[in-house]
Amino acid sequence: MSWIGIILVSVFSANVLFTYGLGSCAMLRKAQSSIAIDLLSLLLTNFIASALLWSFDALVLRPFGLDVFKVVVFALIIAPLTKFLSQLAGSNSGSFSSSLLGAIDESTLSCLVFGIALIVTNKDYGLGEALVASIASALGYFSAVLLLDSVRRRMEISGIPSTLRNGPAILISAGLMAMAFSGIDRFLVVNLVK
Amino acid sequence: MKKAGFTPNPVLVSFMGLCPLVGVTGNFASGVIIAFLTALAVLGLDIFWSYGRRFVPPRLALVSQLAFAAFFALLAGVAVTAFSPPLALDLGIYLPLLMVNCLLLHEIRKSITGETRSHASILVTILWYFSIALALSFVRESLGGGTITLPTPGLEPAVLRLFSAPPLPMLVSPAGGFMALAAFVFAQRILMGPSGGKAS
Numbered sequence: 001m002s003w004i005g006i007i008l009v010s011v012f013s014a015n016v017l018f019t020y021g022l023g024s025c026a027m028l029r030k031a032q033s034s035i036a037i038d039l040l041s042l043l044l045t046n047f048i049a050s051a052l053l054w055s056f057d058a059l060v061l062r063p064f065g066l067d068v069f070k071v072v073v074f075a076l077i078i079a080p081l082t083k084f085l086s087q088l089a090g091s092n093s094g095s096f097s098s099s100l101l102g103a104i105d106e107s108t109l110s111c112l113v114f115g116i117a118l119i120v121t122n123k124d125y126g127l128g129e130a131l132v133a134s135i136a137s138a139l140g141y142f143s144a145v146l147l148l149d150s151v152r153r154r155m156e157i158s159g160i161p162s163t164l165r166n167g168p169a170i171l172i173s174a175g176l177m178a179m180a181f182s183g184i185d186r187f188l189v190v191n192l193v194k
Numbered sequence: 195m196k197k198a199g200f201t202p203n204p205v206l207v208s209f210m211g212l213c214p215l216v217g218v219t220g221n222f223a224s225g226v227i228i229a230f231l232t233a234l235a236v237l238g239l240d241i242f243w244s245y246g247r248r249f250v251p252p253r254l255a256l257v258s259q260l261a262f263a264a265f266f267a268l269l270a271g272v273a274v275t276a277f278s279p280p281l282a283l284d285l286g287i288y289l290p291l292l293m294v295n296c297l298l299l300h301e302i303r304k305s306i307t308g309e310t311r312s313h314a315s316i317l318v319t320i321l322w323y324f325s326i327a328l329a330l331s332f333v334r335e336s337l338g339g340g341t342i343t344l345p346t347p348g349l350e351p352a353v354l355r356l357f358s359a360p361p362l363p364m365l366v367s368p369a370g371g372f373m374a375l376a377a378f379v380f381a382q383r384i385l386m387g388p389s390g391g392k393a394s
Binding site: 018019020021022023024025028029068069070071072074075076079080109110111114115118119122162163164167168169171172174175176178179182 | 206209210211212213214215216217257260261263264265267268271272287290291293294295296299364367368369370371372373375376377379380383384
């Protein structure tokens with residue numbers, strides 16, 4: 001598949017939030033930090049975690065038939081390394097460096113980062129494709145959350161009943177968006193950009 | 195320390211551990227297995243840490259608990275594959291993702307900050323989680339697929355046909371997972387008030 005195809009599939013038809021439900025818990029909470037910090041920490045941790053897990057999988061686990069140990073390798077080697085490398089990169093980010101480090105600290109150990117790393121590693125991608133898929137998946141998740149956040153803001157000023165506010169209303173919106181995103185057919189995208 | 199009776203529902207009030215509930219509860223057997231394994235992981239971690247904290251230095255608390263969670267997820271993956279390969283295939287990435295389930299991470303973070311919860315409170319939390327997952331899987335597969343897949347061992351799980359045609363096919367898709375969860379949260383708020391029992 002071409003890189004444009006990988007990007008379109010990762011953002012739309014295989015969006016990690018709307019297809020796998022990854023990061024649903026975070027979706028229902030209000031954003032704690034700014035958009036730039038959230039996006040930067042998400043991209044940084046996903047890029048590094050996916051690169052590390054792909055490399056470990058291709059160079060160590062698969063050749064020795066140890067695929068099943070992926071979860072242990074992630075917990076004991078990749079998560080701490082991702083945190084260290086992301087913080088190293090984030091510490092040079094000027095005025096919002098401390099907020100970024102806090103966001104990285106929160107996001108390293110989450111189902112989103114591990115889930116995306118697992119998804120791109122389980123597909124037969126090369127390193128370049130895996131990294132493109134990882135970044136595109138993170139962007140897809142971020143744009144989905146951004147859309148839902150704008151829905152939440154609109155609902156806060158509209159008079160919806162308190163029993164529907166936040167949780168149920170956001171979940172219904174997520175369900176409708178998931179239907180819309182799943183309507184973008186994977187095979188159509190692949191054939192269009194082949 | 196909280197009383198067990200006031201432990202809020204982790205799914206419908208605190209919105210924790212939702213990823214597998216959206217992802218796999220379209221199949222009753224998968225929903226039952228993932229809920230059972232999540233409950234077992236949280237209970238196992240609680241028992242492990244209530245004894246392990248005496249021997250593990252505080253700076254290794256996170257690593258040791260993560261290692262426990264990772265080995266649990268590894269063993270769970272092997273056990274489910276041996277029990278029923280099609281169910282393991284259906285559960286896919288959600289088996290390794292057990293390690294980073296929000297419920298489990300929440301307990302780990304609490305233990306690191308020194309907040310303690312009673313065993314009864316943790317037991318109530320996992321019972322809530324298990325029962326919601328069970329109800330959600332039942333509703334989604336029965337109305338969305340017209341069937342109920344039972345968590346039986348072997349290469350072909352037993353399937354009960356409830357309807358000749360599924361009444362709401364959309365419910366088995368991830369979009370249906372969000373919608374069904376919304377209906378459950380709404381029902382909880384109708385029964386317990388708008389805060390869903392959070393204030394207590």
